[in-house]
Amino acid sequence: MDEKDRAEQLRYLRDRRLAEIDTAQSEGRLVVGRNGLYRAREFLVDEAGARSCAAVGGITVGGPAPAGHWRLTSEVPLEADPQTVDERLEPLGLRLAMLTDDRATAVEAVAEVRRRTPPTRTPGGPRIRTAGAHLNHVLSGEPVYQGGPGGPPSPADPLAEPTGTAATDLGAAPDIAVLDTGVAVGVAVLHPGLASVVEKDADDTNLLFEESGLLATEGGHGTFVCGLVHRLAPTVRIDPGRVLSPAGFGDDATISAELLETVAPVVNLSLGGYTEDGGSPPALTAAIHQVLSQGRVVVAAAGNDASDALFYPAAVKGVLAVGAYDSSDPARPVAAFSNGGYWVDLWAPGVGLRSAYVQGTYPSSDTGTDFDGYATWSGTSFAAPLVATEIARRYAAREDTRLTPREIADAFLDELPRGSYPGGGRLYTPPVDLTR
Structure with a gap:
């Protein structure tokens, strides 16, 4: 594809993406805010905010x-209904609230709940106003606008099965969790080696089509992300949680609820977005901190807006944020689409990867x-799992079982050279050329 054709395809993809967002907004699934996307008629409340909702009225x-x-639509995982999400978020002290009256969006309700939530006082301390309520921000793996791919995929020739693939005891704990769109039903036929290391769960099925006859x-x-994990480490066991719709939309509440259910030592999040106030999404931040407190590792894509604006969850403190370098250029410059900044920890190949x-x-x-069954694709979505996989592989192969995933990750980072990238960050070169 020459530069003219690529530019035309990117314009088409952007227009289609914006049309998907318009459709989601017209159906009440999200709102396009000034800085980010958020759910139209639901939001998150803490304990004090939940009590205020009763006084506000029109909120369940x-x-x-x-x-x-x-x-209630088929685009979300089976366990993403409000009651189940509520149960999973309970350890974070947050709950899901839904509008039942005629308010236009959750913004008015959040403002009213916050206004009615009284300040709290610690014994002998000052009165501190708690937030009470938060927008439920929509995060995505979407191309061009926010998140994952830096453009459309291209067809690729079949890949040889990675050396070392073997049937795996999937009753054992997974080595890596990939929270994404799930894995396609047909993977067992198309990619039996990959299927042998993927945990099977009806909730994790990758729904492929949103329009008749065409892939979303x-x-x-x-599936592409899991395929990269498998190419790099063929015996690593994968738990592919589905938190994104076929169009790539998920939200703070749903992603956080699934994250709290994972047990893998390493979690990959090839998704993200921006928030209205620039702060980190409250549920996901709390869930990540809980995972990190257990010595586990969270890796996230830095985003594809060629910006240094904070992109979440990559910019959450403690997360390993991964930007993309251009693996097609020996000089390894920053990929034209990749976000960067002081909050990006590592840089990995992200252009023209095959999976x-x-x-x-x-x-x-x-x-x-x-x-x-095979594609070439570019984006920070595909740089992030390379780092996550290397950590998961090293942890699975460790000789000293006392070491935590984070200790393994820190030792790995110490080995990497620093790149001359915006804000710094270390350079990771995988042992396998994933562009071939």
Whole structure:
């Protein structure tokens, strides 16, 4: 594909992505704010905020979704209904609140709940106003606008099965969790080696199609990420939690609830976004800190807006944020699409990586592009799992079982040279050329 064709395809993909966002907004699934996306008719409350909701009225805290609510659609995991999310978020002291009156969006409700939430006082301390309520921000693996890919995938020739693949005891704990769009149903036929190391769960099925006959823009994203893990470490066991829709949309509450359920020593998050106030999403931040407190590791993509603005969850303190360098250039410059800044910890290959994909037709500016199980794709979404996999592989192979995943990760980071990238960060070169 020459530069002119690529530019045309990127414009088409951007327009299609914006159309998907418009559709989601018209259906009440999200709102496009000034700086980020958030759920239209639901938000998060803490204990004090939950009590204030009763005084505000027109708000249900916890319980099943009302008729017609977007969480009842097939695009979300089976366990993402409000009642289940509520149960999972309980350790964080947060709950899911839903509007039942005619307010336009959650913004007005959040403001009113905050206004009615009284300040708290610690014994002998000052009165401190608690937030009470927070927007439920939408995060995504979406291309061009925020998050994952830095453009559309391209068809690739079949890859040889990675050396060392063997049937794995999936009753054992996974080595890495990949919270993404899940793994496609057909992976067992298309990629039996990958299927042998992927835990199977109905909730984790990668839904591929959002429009009749065409792959959704994020259809196959999770399969591609898991395929990279498998290429780099063929015997690493993968838990592929589905937290994103086929179009790549997830939210603070749902992603956090799934993160709290993971037991893997390393978690990869090839997703993200921006928030209205620039602060980190409260549920995801709390869930990440809980995971980190257990000595586990969270790795996240830095995003593809060629910006240094804080991109979450990569910018959450303690997360290993991974930017992409151009693996097609021997000088390894920053990929044109990659975010960067002081909060980016590592840089890994992110241009033209090859991996397992799905079968189907991806929309393009002409008649569509056909795929037969393999693709080449670019983005920080695909740089992040390379780092996560190396840590998971080292942890699984450790001789000293007293070492924590974080200690393994710190030793790994100490080995890496520092790159001359914006804000610094270390340079990771995988032992396998993933562009071939």
